[in-house]
Amino acid sequence: MSPLMRAVVLVSGGLDSATTLAIAKEHGFTCHALSVDYGQRHRAELDAARTVALSQGAVEHRVVRVDLSGWGGSALTDANIRVPTEACEGIPVTYVPARNTIMLSLALGWAEVLKADAIFCGANAVDYSGYPDCRPEYFTAFQQLARLATKVGVEGAAIRIETPIIGLSKAEIIREGRRLGVDYSGTVSCYQANEAGEACGRCDACRLRREGFEREGLADPTRYAA
Amino acid sequence: MSPLMRAVVLVSGGLDSATTLAIAKEHGFTCHALSVDYGQRHRAELDAARTVALSQGAVEHRVVRVDLSGWGGSALTDANIRVPTEACEGIPVTYVPARNTIMLSLALGWAEVLKADAIFCGANAVDYSGYPDCRPEYFTAFQQLARLATKVGVEGAAIRIETPIIGLSKAEIIREGRRLGVDYSGTVSCYQANEAGEACGRCDACRLRREGFEREGLADPTRYAA
Numbered sequence: 001m002s003p004l005m006r007a008v009v010l011v012s013g014g015l016d017s018a019t020t021l022a023i024a025k026e027h028g029f030t031c032h033a034l035s036v037d038y039g040q041r042h043r044a045e046l047d048a049a050r051t052v053a054l055s056q057g058a059v060e061h062r063v064v065r066v067d068l069s070g071w072g073g074s075a076l077t078d079a080n081i082r083v084p085t086e087a088c089e090g091i092p093v094t095y096v097p098a099r100n101t102i103m104l105s106l107a108l109g110w111a112e113v114l115k116a117d118a119i120f121c122g123a124n125a126v127d128y129s130g131y132p133d134c135r136p137e138y139f140t141a142f143q144q145l146a147r148l149a150t151k152v153g154v155e156g157a158a159i160r161i162e163t164p165i166i167g168l169s170k171a172e173i174i175r176e177g178r179r180l181g182v183d184y185s186g187t188v189s190c191y192q193a194n195e196a197g198e199a200c201g202r203c204d205a206c207r208l209r210r211e212g213f214e215r216e217g218l219a220d221p222t223r224y225a226a
Numbered sequence: 227m228s229p230l231m232r233a234v235v236l237v238s239g240g241l242d243s244a245t246t247l248a249i250a251k252e253h254g255f256t257c258h259a260l261s262v263d264y265g266q267r268h269r270a271e272l273d274a275a276r277t278v279a280l281s282q283g284a285v286e287h288r289v290v291r292v293d294l295s296g297w298g299g300s301a302l303t304d305a306n307i308r309v310p311t312e313a314c315e316g317i318p319v320t321y322v323p324a325r326n327t328i329m330l331s332l333a334l335g336w337a338e339v340l341k342a343d344a345i346f347c348g349a350n351a352v353d354y355s356g357y358p359d360c361r362p363e364y365f366t367a368f369q370q371l372a373r374l375a376t377k378v379g380v381e382g383a384a385i386r387i388e389t390p391i392i393g394l395s396k397a398e399i400i401r402e403g404r405r406l407g408v409d410y411s412g413t414v415s416c417y418q419a420n421e422a423g424e425a426c427g428r429c430d431a432c433r434l435r436r437e438g439f440e441r442e443g444l445a446d447p448t449r450y451a452a
Contacts, residue, residue, distance in 0.1 A: 113299030
């Protein structure tokens, strides 16, 4: 692959997107990291995103602000909806309506300006919370949209939508990341981390992450709130 | 149609979306108007959007800010790229990468929170500037994406993407709007209107609008800069 290949990589500050960035880098892409400040509960996630982006060798990190807390509709964007700490049926209240579509559309705009070849997204459909916009068929539909939406698509090329960890378990993601030298101590997965980036240890994101380290027989580097 | 049908209507402040809002209203929808402040050249467009939304009977008008001028890539978001005043081949420099995808994805998020039935977008593929994200096949792809992206889609319903004026000429849009009582004097179509909302009279958007009024044999209510 040419060293001139460029990618926009969505980086949230969590474990999955940190691994995805390392994979994009290994595949020879020059990586432009994008985080979206959508009015989420805590700033620690965006601080972690910057740490991850720079430590994994992205050439730049950009944060775009789109405040979705104005209309709420999710435990992650509305302080009045509690983040659940027990398992639930169906799509949980931490689902943020259209979040991945909004983030991918921003990535698509930047990718077209950069003349990038690909967008990398760390979505996962194995150890995940059941969000509709994390499924492979969703990304296939976005790929089709990206081809029709853009000038580069009309001209016959296309910006590829890459989801390299979508079929991996959390344990497999961690194994892949460790092989690539990812330092997970700087990542924040928790839905309600405190300002210091310390995890609650009880939400769905904490549970999935902890089980991943356990299955790999690895020490969990997560910093938990006392 | 039930009077409880809800729609998010994308309102830019221009002629097309003002007409689209009037059509949504006529079809019995309770309309929630959405404008996106994406770092465009002038504020007059957003002022016009508010005027249009409220005068056409939207129950609320919301502006979401997403600053695309940070990465530029268009004459509408980068002050260093001149808005052309002559016809050009292909997709013009006023094309904003992924603009409709970004705006529709925001509309999708709000629509899901509101439990809305539809999103109305005033895109037009007849008298238009050749933007890829104004073509019918683009909206078909977005409809498919919307079904897969959302909790409501997974549950078997879907938020419909409605583009009622996509196949109309500018003159036909104006005729339809006049039938519905739209006051076009408050709309701003120009790509580079001044702070007072006065049009340049020379850009592609001004040309298409002026020709529409001429073909209808109507007085053009546009306020042009001296």
